[in-house]
Amino acid sequence: MNSEPDVPANHDENRRTFLKQSSLLTALALVPGPVVSAAAAKLDERVADAFEKIPLSLKVNGVKHKLSVEPRATLLDLLREQLHLTGTKKGCDYGQCGACTVHVDGQRVNACLSFAVMHDGQEITTIEGLADGDKLHPMQEAFVKHDGFQCGYCTPGQIMSAVACVREGHAGSEGEIREYMSGNICRCGAYANIVAAIQDVKQGGQKV
């Protein structure tokens, strides 16, 4: 796993250390010689690199992770590249397609539009955490039954969004489902089947 328990958990402590080190570097830099060599060796950048990682505690699919991440890493890239939870997809990286939809503390969120560090202490559910062991979630079952996909790439996002759509109470009619699912693009065009799957779950009355 990529958990890094050795990294100090205290964020402020780490930040202070970084600032102290930076001041030292600045003091050093007052001497003309080292100015040149430090710049050439990109010393400033390297120091910054070492200290700019930020500790982050997350619960993903019920598993606690203590991580150290760059502040510019998105939640999506953290999930895919560091936690190897590739079920959450990158479809645009601009929050326009919904392929990266996950649940953060139960709310649907585009993982590409939020930095990982914004989620300290929060609970994330991805498609990998939706099923109960080997037993598929009713929405997953319904997507298989109604063939609510073709290539499968937008599917995890559609399913996470669909579950939230039902939980939010926005699955009252076909029209309402279409409206509240319009943030999830399916370029294969399996929309009618996705809507049928959501209606089936909604009408089936199972716990979502």
Add this chain to the structure above:
Amino acid sequence: MKTLDKQIGAPMNRVDGHQKVTGAAKYSAEYELPGMSYGVLVGSTIAKGRIAHIDTKAAVGAPGVLAVITHLNSPQVPGFKPTGKDPSQPQTVGGPLKIFHDDKVRFNDQPIALVVADTFERARYAARLVMAHYTQETHQTNMAAGAKDAFLPTSAQKNPKSPMADYQRGQADAYKTAALKIEQEYVIPTEMHHPMEMQAITAHWEAPDRLTIYDKTQGTIGTRRDFAKEWNLPEANVQVIATFVGGAFGNALHSWPHESAAIIGAKVVGRPVKLMLTREQMFTQVGYRPYTWQKVGMSATADGKITAITHESIGQTSTYEEFTESTLAQTRMMYQSPNLTTRYRIAALDVGTPIWMRGPGEATGAFALESAMDEMAYLLKLDPLEFRLRNYTDQDPEKNRPWSTKFLKECYRAGAERIGWTKRKLEPGALRDGDWLVGYGMGVGTFGAHRGAAHVSAQLLPNGTVVLQCATTDIGPGTGTAMTQIAADTLGLPPEKIRFELGNSGFPQSGSQGGSSTVNTVGQAVQDACMALKDKLRELAAAGAPAFASAKKEDVALANGYLTLGSNAATRVPYADLLKQPGAALVNVESKPTGNDGQLYSMYSFSVHFAEVRVHALTGEVRVSKLVSCADAGTIINQKTAANQMKGGAVGGIGMALMEHAIIDDRYGRYVTKDFADYHVPVHADAPAVEVYFVNQPDLHVNALGTKGIGEIATIGVAPAIANAIFNATGKRVRELPITPDKLV
């Protein structure tokens, strides 16, 4: 013993459905390899010229950067040396862009540098530090200007029988002298495939002469050939893996610069490189449906018989590669016109090379032809369905051959009934529901029922299951599922006992997934391989039980771990007995069209789409309220996945008709549409209920299964059906797609 249910035609759930709904399905950027590094491309900011200076110093020094590759330091790619013709790209003249090969810029956002770093964030940051200066030349990206220099494709110049060559039957341009005629121009703008999975590749040199790529491709064998050639390697040393492909719609039918770049990057850093394009780069680097200008002239007699059609078209291509497509094919064979002229030209612009996009040229051509049919019918005061029936072809008027099968009339009847065609009024604007004007329209589609050659292996395992392998891919239609159904029926095994493996160049060869040909080709190969496996098992069984030696193939049943003979319940041979020699129950079969059916018959799939639209009288907003898509596509292997594919094609047609439009700013030669906020594709709210009807009659001239193909005809004819319905609702004829509200108010 319980008889097994017939699988062909059944609405079976997808065999890979579980993987797709749980996130377990792995796409090309999702493989974990030790030492993974990340590549980010830097694109040019001019459309034409030379790189005068490129400063990579800051990027090289940025944290985590492993390499910055440009034309100045890229390793020599053996295949980039000029060799004249490029046989791996037979459809085109010229050749794919040779990345980092020289200082020339041929289109805006052409990759000019690759930054490789140990994390994605670091690679992306460092890519922003690369600075380039150019010697700019005057570019041309405007089609209206470029069309002045349009030319006959080289393939047609060399071969007058090429489908791209000028075509003539009867008198040339005979419509011009007729009394009842129309003459109109139609435009389709540049459209982008935009599969949800952006193009991605993970390139890994496992040894200095051994390359593995996990790649988004529609053809593992073609991609292997391209990169083996690029690196001068034996094909066996290159492995292409594409187990899951997140949509493609044609844009993974070509090897693109980013793939070459990732492979070069992996070579330089000695680590695997993962590279996924950005959505913005998807506009510039991986093809598109070309902007196409068309003109149709048509004449008819007063009683509705077409006397002449002239259909001309000019499509865009790049300056370095000639792209052509069958824009005018449908016009030559769909209607019985004694005089018919087609002229196809291309115009080279300073843009990336286009590539077939779903329905490809036929969908573009059908927009013009089927709109013109509607215009002519209106001129004649005829119902457009009646007009089509009066010009129906019972044999192919282009090649003067019988159709292998054609059930288009059955599609017309079924579709008209389902949409409620009788509600349609001849005069536009006659139906209204409050502020909404209601209209009905139709459009016809056709695509060749192509079948190629494919190899499939089939192996019986000791646990009684059968594993089939083929290099084909599945970009979404459900190939693995359809193949499993075909194998189940042929072998007499339940589908759970069959595993169809695909998406790996190490498996037996097949062509790319494109042109609606996979089930026609690979499906037949699966059936052939299963028959061969049964033969082999019978031979092996005969050694243990002589009763099998004289048995008919059809009578041999495989079930519950035993081979049995229907006529003799006592004859039972356990599978395990057959497997005493290694590989004993393995066959590898090549399947290809035999006989001369291809010369004797014209083979096509047919579709008709009926649309009901509602146009807001004040705002011009168009809602497609209902679509009915009917297909004569031969045998349907899986009702559920096939219907899904038809519905998806219809949604693609809605995008084409109403919203898709890639806009280039000609001052800079750069797309201003660069994401889904600017380039609109249909979302849930845009997608109506689509009713699908299949004739489901086998065409045994195509193959023994009787399939004809679905993927393309699902889209071809949808856009004109919607455009025609909008005319019927509003009286406004829009001949330039997309039909946005500004064109209706």
